Amino acid sequence: MTVDTSSAGDAGVRAEAGELAVAAAVAAGEAVLTRRFGSAITLVSPEHLSGSGPATVVRARVVSSSFALPRTLVVKHYPDPPEAGRPDPFAQEAVSYQLFTALAPDERMCPELLAHDGGHRVLVIEDLGRAPTLQDKLTARDSRAAERALLSWARSLGRLHASTASREADFNALLRRLGGPVRTDNDGLAGLADDVEELLSELLDVPVPEAVRERVAEAIAQARSAAFRAFSPVELSPENNLVTGSGVRFLDFERGRVRTALVDASCLRLPFVSDPRAMALPAGMSEAMIAAWRAEIVDVWPSFADDVELAKQLTISEMLQVWQITRDLLPHLDLTRHATPVSREAALVTWWRELARHAGYSRLTEVAEHSTRVAAALAARLGPHADLAFYPAFR
Structure with missing residues (x-):
């Protein structure tokens, strides 16, 4: 033997x-x-x-x-x-x-x-000690504690943006001194519209109207704009945030850079979209988080005091996020089997549905209609349970 x-x-x-x-x-x-x-x-x-x-x-x-x-x-x-x-x-x-x-x-x-x-x-x-992470709060069974942690995270994100809104030149100078190349907002945006249009046509048989392509071009221009720029950790997974007595603290800056703060803010609508374990939040939670974030940054960017203006800007950025994640995810999903509620398939369906809903509120009719068609095409292939489950704290 x-x-x-x-x-x-x-x-x-x-x-x-x-x-x-x-x-x-x-x-x-x-x-x-x-x-x-x-x-x-x-x-x-x-x-x-x-x-x-x-x-x-x-x-x-x-x-x-x-x-x-x-x-x-x-x-x-x-x-x-x-x-x-x-x-x-x-x-x-x-x-x-x-x-x-x-x-x-x-x-x-x-x-x-x-x-x-x-x-x-x-x-x-x-060393901030052995404080729980935001992931710990979301996977526990205390919904009130999870709500408080999420609102603290949104406030901390707003303070982070407000305190670094004028520091891009400082950041880039420090980066060059250490020999690191300065990343630009062109990263990941080149060819986005063509790539996603091809995927939606080939895999879902959903065409992209010209009016929607124009909105995507607007979203890319917004991402490259000099407006609303601030530092971003980029990696916003809940495990990278400690819930301390002084509020949520960010830990992982390996991809840290300066970019439009609207990219991070759109993650308040699409919670932790880049995290493979991302799940859903209950109705009203995202709106409360956006309000907490806005309270911290409105003195720096007064135009965000206007509800209509903020909603439109967030929806345009949200659309860009959904298109980028679709380019990354869709080619690798199994569209021949029913999705489980905790899966990237269910997440993608949910995010397209959310984009359709928010675009409707912001009167971006062409985006709302197209997003609805994409969500329906995905759901038709992935089955009746293609709805993303809530984080355990909210079940």
Whole structure:
């Protein structure tokens, strides 16, 4: 008899690789802290924090020193160099934290940056502790707590936009200093209308009227416009937000950049659209979140005090989001089987239905009618249960 030890061997290799990665992160953190404060600083009791990005993230305790450092810190180490010609996640994150650390504490919607080093590709940031994430709140069974967390998230997003509305030049200058290429709003928009029109025609037999293409062109122009630009974390998944006693705090800036704030605001209507586990929110929740966001930014952008103007701008941005996610998702969906309520198929149907509803409210008739046809074509293929389920907190 032979015993298959390959799985155990693979697990051992992974564990050893993880230990080496943690050790490298701790060493890089100690090096940058020592250089920052001019005296040796030792980190002990490292705890590997899970994450989906390229960084090794470690919480570690600071051995007693003469410096006013917190008792624990978080180290983010990017051991691999960036791909040639691609945005550098280390540079994006380091510059994002630099931007916020320069602000007053009450305007800082993230942990404080304590030290960073481009040579070691490491950041040392404030440890916000073991607070629950927004994902934790949405998957628990307390609807009131989930509502409070969502409204806090929307307010924090508004404060983040308001405090960085005039900081694009600063952000880009810092990014160039670290050697990272400045990302533009052309990323992902080239050929969007043609790509989606072809997909809708071939897979759903739904044509795109010229009037709708004109609205898509308007949405792309809005995304590239100099108006309403502010910093965005870009990655708005609920697991990247900590629910603290001082409000929601953003954690992941590996894709951080300056872009129109309307892209983020449209995610209040399409909650966490880029998250593969995105689910639905109950009626009225998105509207309450938008109101919370608007209260924070209306002094910076007074035109958003006008309900009609804000609704139209949000709908145009929402349309762009739906078209982009359709280009990404539709070719990979199985349109031959009935969708389950927790699936990307059900999500896509729901988002097209929501776009149709909001376009109708904003009197964008051609968009509403076309979105209704797309949603109906998807539902005809995916079955009667192609409605996205609520997050567990709201079931």
